Amino acid sequence: MEEYILKTENLTKSFKKQIVVKDINLKIKPKTIYGLLGPNGAGKSTTLKMITGILHPTSGSILFDGHHWSRKDLRNIGALIESPALYGNLTAYENLKVHTLLLDLSKSRIKEVLDIVNLKDTGKKKVAKFSYGMKQRLGIAxxxxxxxxxxxxxxxxxxxxxxxxxxxRKLIKGFCEEGITVILSSHILSEVEQVADYVGIIYEGQLKYQGKIDKEKDLESLFMNVINENSIKGGMIDVKYDTGGKTEI
Incomplete structure (x- = not known):
């Protein structure tokens, strides 16, 4: 029996009468990087918001670390969804201190995470003056x-x-080496291809493919094959990598 740190079973979310995400069955192994791909509006963010408790599923279930997900599991889940909520009038250290107080964590952890994301030398610089990349790294911290x-x-x-x-990219690979499982959502195929071990493709609110990335093959070909096939017919298909102009199904 395969071990998964996260599984979703028929995870579905609807707003009023509109189904946004339908029957998502993710299977994510521990200590791996899982790339969640899909066009803008495909349902990636909605799926991740359910996993992090921001949205409540309409139906289906989430299993985390071998048991049914509960809000207590957020102690073992870190997330950066959309832009990080930061206090622009505070320093990086002060922003992190606010969160250690909320989470009842030791302040010694602040210097550790600042070092991990390479923000340890920002000193008294206010976050409002940070570049976009620095703000993203602080969100990850x-x-x-x-x-x-x-x-x-x-x-x-x-x-x-x-x-x-x-x-x-270097930062993400380092997380995996330290034993952290990473779910990386993106619509930029080249970025996912360079760091991910596994990939799932969401299209029109449904998971149409998931599997191990073959570093010898082209992820873009796989992605386009899945999208093109599912623009014609519904359902999840087992599409293999392009093998010279012909898609194996």
Whole structure:
């Protein structure tokens, strides 16, 4: 029996009569990087918000670390969804101190996470004067304060310049090496391809594919094959990587 740190079973979310996410069955192994791909509006953020308790599922279930998810599990989950909520008039250290007080954590953890995200030398600089990339890294530092088993990052490279994106990739790989499982949501295929071990593809609110990334094959071909197939017919399909112009189904 395979071990998963996170599983969702027929996870569904609707707003009034509109179904936004339907029957999502994620299977995520511990200490891996899972790339959640899909066009804008496909349902990636909605799915992650249910996993982090921001939204309540309409139906279906979430299993975390071998048991049914409850709000207590947020102690072991860190997340950066959309833009981080930061106090612009405070320093990076002071922002983190606020969260250690809320979470009843030791202040010694602040310097540790600042070092991890390379913000230890920001000193008395106010967060309002940080670059976008620095703010993203501070958001990740906040998510790391509680030493999470699972780290969820939703479109974390949006707005980053090439240098910031390269630094971010290195950061993500380091988390996995330290035993943290990472779910990385993005619509930028090249970014996911360079860091992820597994990939799931969401299209029109449904999980259409998930599997291990083959580093020898082209993720873009896989992605487009899945999208094109499902624009014609519904349901989840087992699409393998493009093998020279012909998709194996």
């Amino acid at each position: 906040i998510a790391l304060l509680n030493r999470p088993k699972l780290l969820i990052l939703d479109e974390p490279t949006n707005g980053l310049d090439p240098v910031g994106t390269k630094e971010f």
